Amino acid sequence: MHNSPGFLAQLTPAQREAVEATEGPVLVIAAAGSGKTRVITRRIAHLVHLGIPPWQILALTFTNKAAGEMADRVRSLLGERDIDARGLTITTFHSLCARILRRYAEVLGVKGLDHTYSIYDSDDQSALMKRVLKRLDLSSGNFPPSTMLGRISNLKNQLVTVESAQGQAGDFFTRQVSRVYTAYDAALRENNAVDFDDLLMLTARLLREHPEVKAELQQRFTYLLIDEYQDTNHAQFLIASELADASKNICVVGDPDQSIYAWRGADISNILDFESQYPDARVIALGQNFRSTEYILKAADELIRNNEKRKHKDLYTEREGGVLPQATLCRDEHHEAEFVLDCFQRLHEEEGLRWSDMAVFYRTNALSRVMEETLRRAGVPYIVARGTAFYQRKEVKDALAYLKTITNPLDEISLRRIINLPARGISKTTMERLERFAIHTGTSLFEALRRVQEAPALNARAIASVQRFVSTVLGWQHEAHNTAIVSDSGDDGAATAHRFADFVRRVLTESGIEKHYKKLAVGEEDAQRLENLHELISSAADFALLWFSAENDEGRGVEIDRERPEQPTLLDVLRAWLEQVSLVADVDALDSEVGALSLMTLHAAKGLEFPAVAVIGLEEGLLPHGRSNESEDALEEERRLCFVGMTRAEQHLVMTCARRRTVRGVTQSSIASRFLGELPQDVVQFSDQSEVGYEFDDDADDPLDRARQEYPKGSMVRHPQFGVGRVHSCIPGGYVKIAFPTVGVKTLAIEYARLERVE
């Protein structure tokens, strides 16, 4: 037996088995909180310790955050024993595919796609889809872009090609979908662009159709590990299967009870059928929960038992007792937020929990707003898991569109975005004419811009403007292409970072967008925009520094990037940066070091844990979401979502629902979620606070009730300034709303308003 102290210590027999079963297919069913991350990281460390070259190991996750944390932990495990961890590939499915496609795009031989491709995010996708629908004359509204994109995404995840979609199309709607799919796909190729689903689909296709590439990659990666396997879709399944086909060293880790991405094409049968796919697979179940206290676990377990399509597995913990989870009915979303704040403030002050030990989860992003406002007012530091938010800001997208145009002038979505921003006299009419010219001559839009003099019906001013724009872009392109990014000697990365950031800065200046936003920057919001542009520049510098050290990390990316240019240029770094920027996830924004309370969707919460958790908005229509009414499967997924949220909690769990809630500006009364009814009464503390004021001291009588007694609805009061008015309502927090004939409805603080009852 190997003497590998450390990596096997402090593991249960099952965990240890999962770490040591290095050869052949392995399925680890890891229940919530069963030490999955511990097992995965030690398994990788163990492999390296056994002498497997790190670059032969590939670990795949769904988010950069998960990948980053995994890599950090493996590195520190190995670092403790002075083992070199360099060369490990721990990344997301999408990043891996993006890299593979950069390397093999030309081999793949898809017309219109080469290694300079752009990655379209959802905004770009929907911009492109709108153009496609317009061109097909389907922009009437019966075919909303989002629906179309959703359908196409499903097809791609199922690896259904344009051709087979056309073949299968049956009813009218499906036929239209396949028509749109065909046109949308063609449009992507015209732009030399791929969407997120293409990254997977095209990689799957590459592996299937090009045995020589497959063989190369199989040789490169002989040990494969996949996290959250229950959330893989068919394309991901195929990629994994193909990569593992030679070595059969594939270890998948997951939990069917935490499958929450079926709506995005995740196929739970990937994990359920693993054993029939690999009949000699080792199956290891990790059942003991090390995370949550007994009551929390019991409540979650009781809930998930309501799912009928499920193989039950017992959850057990040695952490007996604990604090009872609470389920509380609140008055409205403001009250709900105050209530959560109150609970957390108590934990912070009385139990010494740090803000970073706590998290609030919700079903939809829209629910974060009120919670955020409440926290801001209370001065509690918080962070919202919305990693994409920064890159979705208008000014940042504008800047990135300039950079994308430099790397890929065929990218029309980016080109259109910036062509007249800032306004440089290239009007809509001019663009329409140029577009017609492009179609007529069978060239790209950018090519048409280059040949603007040949285009008909353009005035001299427009031509001059276009020419100036084109030559600026060509100038950047030329420079980016011809500047070596790494200086010959003595560069520690700082020079590289500086050179890259400087280029980005110059693009922002010379394009005129910096000036454009500077001119606007009078208000606070506009100043923020300018600041964001500057932040983008420093993010470019940060990236270049990282890129530099990766580049000099011997053994890293050897085979995938084998044909990398000898002398990388500015353009290469720019491409790598834009790629990384395109693939950030919302959770990536979270950083437990910051010391802030975390706010995120239940989906983003998967894989995380916190000493204290609040799940808000447990109402019918919200959780389970209204859109899940259609099928029993969808409802069960909602229940799993709730389960995932609850099982993130280590010691304290608060669940809330509001009697009334304002959604999209309309206040509606709501019904408590059926999931609350499914929780066991004996280990969950239910309470109705909806009739109680904001004060939760049990013995203090309710100030709202008192106010209502003193100023009943409809009664008349006199105000020293406004005169006599009629009481409209009493508002929590010691306020009263009064309608005065003189000044209209006023909200006044009872304590200070010096009101007088009149008969």
Place this chain on the structure above:
DNA sequence: ATGGCACTCCTTTTT
């Protein structure tokens, strides 16, 4: 040509 304002419509979750 450009920018501002009022109108409508839509909203689940995400790489």
Place this chain on the structure above:
DNA sequence: GGAGTGCCAT
């Protein structure tokens, strides 16, 4: 409550 569109005034 937000984004996108279309119209109007500059």
